[in-house]
Amino acid sequence: MTPYDSIFQSAHFIKSAEKLSQCPLDQGVEVAFAGRSNAGKSTALNTLTNQRKLARTSKTPGRTQLINCFGLNLDDRRLIDLPGYGFAKVPIEMKKVWQAHMQDYLMNRRSLAGVVLVMDIRHPLKEFDEMMLDWAKSNNMKVHVLLTKSDKLKRGPAKSTQLSVKQTLKKQGVDGSVQTFSALNGDGVEELRIKLAEWLVFDNLDSIPLSPNA
Ligand SMILES: Nc1nc2c(ncn2[C@@H]2O[C@H](COP(=O)(O)OP(=O)(O)OP(=O)(O)O)[C@@H](O)[C@H]2O)c(=O)[nH]1
Numbered sequence: 196m197t198p199y200d201s202i203f204q205s206a207h208f209i210k211s212a213e214k215l216s217q218c219p220l221d222q223g224v225e226v227a228f229a230g231r232s233n234a235g236k237s238t239a240l241n242t243l244t245n246q247r248k249l250a251r252t253s254k255t256p257g258r259t260q261l262i263n264c265f266g267l268n269l270d271d272r273r274l275i276d277l278p279g280y281g282f283a284k285v286p287i288e289m290k291k292v293w294q295a296h297m298q299d300y301l302m303n304r305r306s307l308a309g310v311v312l313v314m315d316i317r318h319p320l321k322e323f324d325e326m327m328l329d330w331a332k333s334n335n336m337k338v339h340v341l342l343t344k345s346d347k348l349k350r351g352p353a354k355s356t357q358l359s360v361k362q363t364l365k366k367q368g369v370d371g372s373v374q375t376f377s378a379l380n381g382d383g384v385e386e387l388r389i390k391l392a393e394w395l396v397f398d399n400l401d402s403i404p405l406s407p408n409a
Pocket residue numbers: 230231232233234235236237238239251252253254255256257258259278279280343344345346347376377378379
């Protein structure tokens with residue numbers, strides 16, 4: 196349990212957007228989840244919010260094809276599920292359109308406070324992940340790497356993967372942190388809630404409107 200559990204449990208679907216112009220008004224603070232298809236983004240969002248069906252999960256990679264926006268019970272705080280990258284069964288032209296929309300979102304969304312970069316702990320730092328880290332560095336964007344499915348590795352190998360990803364971030368000059376996570380056994384759920392509360396609330400207190408009585 197963390198003091199922030201109820202904030203995340205309040206998550207509710209706002210809308211699915213194909214592109215940036217369809218996203219909710221660009222005010223307040225939001226955190227986006229990005230990752231390769233099948234890395235476990237939707238499952239991580241469901242675990243974070245303690246809701247089984249908030250983000251649809253699927254054993255078929257590529258179900259998350261839209262920018263899915265979820266609201267929280269705090270003024271203008273949102274969680275964003277970005278399209279999974281690298282779904283093989285989709286025509287290349289369609290992939291390019293998605294990627295362009297995603298890039299537009301990442302480059303131009305003013306309320307974006309940080310990106311949770313989701314990687315399967317057994318396959319970290321693939322081409323897409325490196326691209327995201329490059330982008331984060333050149334845009335001064337905070338990154339929190341979530342090494343999912345940690346239940347698939349023993350503790351030793353899981354910790355050494357965490358360490359080596361941390362070192363890579365440091366080497367690349369990215370403002371970031373790294374943690375292990377498992378939806379299956381609860382590893383890292385509290386750590387993720389604390390990190391996101393930091394981004395959504397404490398780092399951005401000035402963007403919470405003062406109540407009329409304050
Ligand atoms: N063992 C284990 N399996 C997991 C975990 N998280 C996700 N999975 C499984 O990994 C597969 C993909 O998970 P999703 O959450 O749908 O992945 P996604 O990244 O949202 O995928 P896209 O919709 O393709 O973007 C599913 O079969 C999940 O059950 C975990 O922590 N442990």
